[in-house]
Amino acid sequence: MRQANLHTILRSLHLGGAASRSRIVADTGLTRSAVGVLVAELVDRGYVTEVRSDSGGKRGRPSPSVEPRSKNVVLAVEVLVDSVAVAAVGLGGPVLRSVRRDRSRDQTEIGQTVRDIASLVASVVASLDSGSKIWSMGVAVPGLVRRSDAMVILAPNLRWENIDLVELLRDEMSLEIPVFVGNEADLAALAESRRGAAAGIDDVVYLSGEVGVGGGFISSAQIVDGVSGFAGEIGHLPVNIEGVPCNCGAVGCFETEVGEEALLRRAGRATDGGRVAVAELLSAAASGDESVLEAFAEHGRWLGFGIAGLVNALNPSAIVFGGFLGPALPFVLENLQKQLAMRVLSVVQDDVSLFASNLGPDAPLLGASELAWNHALEAMVLES
Amino acid sequence: MRQANLHTILRSLHLGGAASRSRIVADTGLTRSAVGVLVAELVDRGYVTEVRSDSGGKRGRPSPSVEPRSKNVVLAVEVLVDSVAVAAVGLGGPVLRSVRRDRSRDQTEIGQTVRDIASLVASVVASLDSGSKIWSMGVAVPGLVRRSDAMVILAPNLRWENIDLVELLRDEMSLEIPVFVGNEADLAALAESRRGAAAGIDDVVYLSGEVGVGGGFISSAQIVDGVSGFAGEIGHLPVNIEGVPCNCGAVGCFETEVGEEALLRRAGRATDGGRVAVAELLSAAASGDESVLEAFAEHGRWLGFGIAGLVNALNPSAIVFGGFLGPALPFVLENLQKQLAMRVLSVVQDDVSLFASNLGPDAPLLGASELAWNHALEAMVLES
Numbered sequence: 114m115r116q117a118n119l120h121t122i123l124r125s126l127h128l129g130g131a132a133s134r135s136r137i138v139a140d141t142g143l144t145r146s147a148v149g150v151l152v153a154e155l156v157d158r159g160y161v162t163e164v165r166s167d168s169g170g171k172r173g174r175p176s177p178s179v180e181p182r183s184k185n186v187v188l189a190v191e192v193l194v195d196s197v198a199v200a201a202v203g204l205g206g207p208v209l210r211s212v213r214r215d216r217s218r219d220q221t222e223i224g225q226t227v228r229d230i231a232s233l234v235a236s237v238v239a240s241l242d243s244g245s246k247i248w249s250m251g252v253a254v255p256g257l258v259r260r261s262d263a264m265v266i267l268a269p270n271l272r273w274e275n276i277d278l279v280e281l282l283r284d285e286m287s288l289e290i291p292v293f294v295g296n297e298a299d300l301a302a303l304a305e306s307r308r309g310a311a312a313g314i315d316d317v318v319y320l321s322g323e324v325g326v327g328g329g330f331i332s333s334a335q336i337v338d339g340v341s342g343f344a345g346e347i348g349h350l351p352v353n354i355e356g357v358p359c360n361c362g363a364v365g366c367f368e369t370e371v372g373e374e375a376l377l378r379r380a381g382r383a384t385d386g387g388r389v390a391v392a393e394l395l396s397a398a399a400s401g402d403e404s405v406l407e408a409f410a411e412h413g414r415w416l417g418f419g420i421a422g423l424v425n426a427l428n429p430s431a432i433v434f435g436g437f438l439g440p441a442l443p444f445v446l447e448n449l450q451k452q453l454a455m456r457v458l459s460v461v462q463d464d465v466s467l468f469a470s471n472l473g474p475d476a477p478l479l480g481a482s483e484l485a486w487n488h489a490l491e492a493m494v495l496e497s
Numbered sequence: 498m499r500q501a502n503l504h505t506i507l508r509s510l511h512l513g514g515a516a517s518r519s520r521i522v523a524d525t526g527l528t529r530s531a532v533g534v535l536v537a538e539l540v541d542r543g544y545v546t547e548v549r550s551d552s553g554g555k556r557g558r559p560s561p562s563v564e565p566r567s568k569n570v571v572l573a574v575e576v577l578v579d580s581v582a583v584a585a586v587g588l589g590g591p592v593l594r595s596v597r598r599d600r601s602r603d604q605t606e607i608g609q610t611v612r613d614i615a616s617l618v619a620s621v622v623a624s625l626d627s628g629s630k631i632w633s634m635g636v637a638v639p640g641l642v643r644r645s646d647a648m649v650i651l652a653p654n655l656r657w658e659n660i661d662l663v664e665l666l667r668d669e670m671s672l673e674i675p676v677f678v679g680n681e682a683d684l685a686a687l688a689e690s691r692r693g694a695a696a697g698i699d700d701v702v703y704l705s706g707e708v709g710v711g712g713g714f715i716s717s718a719q720i721v722d723g724v725s726g727f728a729g730e731i732g733h734l735p736v737n738i739e740g741v742p743c744n745c746g747a748v749g750c751f752e753t754e755v756g757e758e759a760l761l762r763r764a765g766r767a768t769d770g771g772r773v774a775v776a777e778l779l780s781a782a783a784s785g786d787e788s789v790l791e792a793f794a795e796h797g798r799w800l801g802f803g804i805a806g807l808v809n810a811l812n813p814s815a816i817v818f819g820g821f822l823g824p825a826l827p828f829v830l831e832n833l834q835k836q837l838a839m840r841v842l843s844v845v846q847d848d849v850s851l852f853a854s855n856l857g858p859d860a861p862l863l864g865a866s867e868l869a870w871n872h873a874l875e876a877m878v879l880e881s
Binding site: 315425426461 | 799803
């Protein structure tokens with residue numbers, strides 16, 4: 114019970130930031146005296162400090178502010194085809210250090226990747242304040258990660274299959290810390306629901322458009338990961354039984370209608386233009402180009418068609434659009450909302466708000482840090 | 498901690514049935530001495546009995562069997578358009594009494610319904626063994642039930658809107674017990690995952706075909722209910738943007754392709770034939786009628802198309818088919834599996850098994866009893 118209460122307070126400070134004891138009493142439902150004892154223990158352990166603010170003209174004794182100490186640190190890693198990133202994130206969420214190293218597509222081989230990560234980790238760790246304690250590490254990977262043993266079963270763009278990334282990293286790094294691995298879209302969803310566009314919202318659908326379309330679901334503040342951890346493959350919702358072939362081998366998957374290539378096709382551009390070509394379309398739309406706006410409108414119709422299904426299935430509070438779908442949201446919104454209005458029961462529609470991602474490309478890295486914190490907070494409590 | 502352990506043991510006996518102390522030790526991870534103390538307390542409270550079996554020729558002292566006592570009871574209610582049912586279910590799951598009263602469609606008015614339920618409840622309660630203790634009641638309703646306050650927001654077939662069924666029932670009944678309300682398909686999913694086709698499986702998609710198609714998701718053994726409790730509207734997944742109009746006002750919803758009317762249409766029958774006409778098709782298929790088998794095959798293609806999306810999104814261990822889709826499963830299976838093979842990643846496919854419901858039309862009523870037990874087990878522990 115004491116450990117559960119310590120965890121409740123630590124989690125509230127981690128997610129909500131510094132708070133007065135009175136605020137902690139209100140947020141947690143614990144008694145004032147219990148909060149006093151527990152906060153004193155967290156201070157002793159070096160997890161938080163109490164800062165007595167000068168209350169100026171206010172009457173009465175000011176309630177000191179309880180502040181999470183960012184010398185408690187986790188490491189976050191993101192592996193992409195064209196870069197590797199490492200960040201150090203303090204208790205309470207501050208990004209203390211963050212480095213990204215670009216690389217070419219032929220450097221995605223697993224051995225090279227692990228050495229790259231270890232060298233970035235070493236430089237990040239060396240730059241931390243002395244006395245910092247590193248509790249754990251989270252890694253975001255663009256692939257299927259099995260829940261039971263954290264194996265990367267398949268990461269097609271990296272050409273990885275059945276990789277035990279945890280063991281490889283622990284062998285290569287000089288750090289003895291627990292390592293956790295998650296799917297990048299699941300972790301981006303987690304980050305957006307904790308610190309991004311849907312901060313504080315517990316039932317979130319996240320989808321991110323690039324060449325493919327990835328996604329993740331948060332339900333009651335937890336990642337919905339399915340029996341093996343493979344849930345959230347929104348890009349492969351079937352939407353068009355008469356549609357075009359998908360890279361996955363099927364026909365008419367959601368990403369064939371709402372990924373980058375579909376947008377470029379609708380705008381009459383070459384479909385291999387990638388991010389740069391999509392950025393051009395976004396600025397053409399912003400300057401009112403009619404034919405480009407029509408392409409976005411048709412994109413919005415298909416986006417709404419697929420999202421209506423997710424809303425009917427999952428009854429979320431928020432949909433967060435990442436990748437190019439974030440900046441595209443204003444141009445697809447009208448048709449998207451028409452589809453929702455036509456296809457979703459009005460009480461369910463009333464529940465849902467649409468947001469553009471505000472963490473952008475950092476979302477998976479921040480999500481990896483939150484995965485690490487899930488475990489770090491438990492470890493901190495068990496140690497106390 | 499003691500209460501949590503009592504709850505663990507009670508839940509394990511409720512779901513798994515009678516077990517020896519050794520078995521409880523193995524299932525719960527508690528020590529033998531802790532289990533001894535906790536079981537003694539459960540015996541004192543009248544929740545379980547210990548029965549020493551005659552071990553016959555076996556050596557050693559036999560471990561007595563700890564048996565849940567079914568004088569601990571919950572009530573389950575199901576409200577349908579054409580009938581109302583009430584059951585009494587004992588700890589451990591035995592159905593002690595069950596009655597169903599048919600009614601005509603013009604008797605679904607809420608006042609009449611509540612009086613019907615109360616009179617059935619009174620007769621069921623009167624028939625229970627003396628000394629029975631009724632802990633709670635669960636009610637299955639064919640409509641949207643809001644999680645926060647259990648209001649029935651919309652039940653179109655009953656023509657109910659914003660009904661506070663809990664208060665109405667408590668006013669009408671002479672029992673002072675807590676009442677919980679859930680969506681019938683969510684509760685059927687819960688029942689199938691606890692005591693039915695997917696017993697013991699924690700990640701389940703349930704879908705039931707009638708005129709409409711309802712569904713429910715179980716993830717990590719919990720109902721996925723979304724922010725307001727409206728999740729699981731599988732019948733309104735959009736699958737055919739060029740499809741036929743749905744009763745909901747949209748076009749091309751899943752139920753327009755896999756509900757009763759779609760099957761009758763494909764078989765060239767009148768689409769208003771209902772359950773009887775579908776039963777005829779099932780027996781025609783069983784006797785090898787080619788044209789009927791073709792209709793089922795096309796049905797299977799659309800079923801697979803929609804289910805592939807659910808499997809990609811949710812990575813379940815089991816799909817359970819209720820309503821006419823249960824008996825139809827053998828006739829739709831080939832095309833259904835073809836769609837899954839084409840559309841679902843092989844590692845995700847490997848996770849999933851397909852089952853026909855084996856609770857059939859009783860699933861929602863049994864699910865209502867499990868909803869009641871969720872709360873009853875907690876109440877039993879708090880009282881002890």
